[in-house]
């Protein structure tokens with residue numbers, strides 16, 4: 001039910017209007033001064049304010065201005081004395097939805113109210129939609145607006161409330177651990193432990209006791225009983241990173257835990273039961289590992305209940321500028337929040353789109369962090385990037401765009417031009433540096449630039 005606040009200093013007027021609007025199914029609140037209206041607005045959810053213009057103390061205009069600073073969308077309908085067009089218009093200029101002359105017919109008032117509320121609903125819906133769209137560019141700290149990432153955000157929302165095992169696959173640095181954490185922190189287990197184990201970082205024997213714990217005296221050096229990560233994660237989520245690296249004997253043990261939901265500590269006989277949600281991740285293609293008999297098929301299917309595939313960064317180029325902005329904000333802010341380096345040069349953006357990003361988002365993050373330290377201006381330039389990156393892009397110089405029937409001379413000249421353009425890009429248009437990259441003299445480069453009619457807005 002929508003709520004209308006009626007404000008008028010003529011004591012008997014608000015109850016009268018409240019009765020009329022109440023008959024139309026609206027909830028009403030009444031006030032006899034602007035101040036009283038403000039107090040009511042602070043404590044209630046109001047959808048429309050209907051106020052008299054002329055009131056002692058705070059008049060309708062001032063009341064509206066105060067309402068607008070608090071909630072610019074809330075419609076205010078002004079009641080003015082008959083014939084005061086100027087005042088009505090002035091109120092509308094300041095943000096009133098409309099004005100109505102006193103005295104008015106009930107039907108007239110009802111029509112105005114209906115229209116104002118309809119408009120308010122549309123504005124509210126638009127705002128909601130915009131907020132939803134805004135959220136889609138990130139999910140917590142996970143940034144992305146490419147269709148693949150939007151899909152992953154949707155999957156996280158669906159998967160998080162369940163207890164099902166999740167298998168996250170993707171190249172190193174694509175954000176697998178971030179996604180796993182986000183599933184945990186969006187689940188009902190969020191206040192229970194989040195326990196992560198990197199299966200590749202530990203030797204087989206250590207990994208086994210790390211996962212399942214051990215009893216006192218289970219092996220030389222086991223001076224006391226130690227709980228494993230399965231027990232520590234009880235009630236929460238256990239994240240097994242690099243699951244593709246575990247040995248075949250550990251694969252068998254893990255399968256047993258998943259099937260029977262119990263395990264024993266190393267050297268122990270007492271079965272231990274825990275309530276955990278398992279999320280596993282790997283940068284290997286686990287299905288292929290199964291085909292090559294390097295990973296147990298039965299374990300693969302136990303893990304792969306809800307698969308999430310994170311695409312490499314080179315396949316979601318749309319996300320790169322967003323991620324760049326995100327890391328600029330993360331690393332460039334000074335102690336008081338201001339940023340020295342605020343953007344990247346357009347050439348850098350172009351280069352980033354072409355680069356293959358073998359280390360994915362982690363590599364991009366490192367590149368930005370390093371470039372901010374090296375950068376002398378407010379924009380990161382190609383010179384601030386690692387040499388391997390600019391070199392690798394220049395190595396991708398390909399034959400695209402060269403017609404198949406081009407003669408050798410035409411082809412060579414096109415390749416020559418492409419190489420010059422790249423060298424200039426890599427050297428941020430500094431000709432002497434570009435000549436060095438190309439392994440020719442500066443005057444030789446100058447001649448070629450003139451010959452091909454290339455325009456770089458040159459710096460020497």
Ligand SMILES: Nc1ncnc2c1ncn2[C@@H]1O[C@H](COP(=O)(O)OP(=O)(O)OP(=O)(O)O)[C@@H](O)[C@H]1O
Pocket residue numbers: 141142143144170171172173174175176177178179241283323326361362365
């Ligand atoms: N979509 C993203 N938005 C913001 N930061 C990201 C995103 N993806 C990855 N990162 C950042 O990249 C780095 C690597 O992420 P993460 O550790 O989750 O990757 P991973 O796939 O688990 O890597 P590995 O396979 O090497 O363990 C982290 O610092 C993380 O903050």
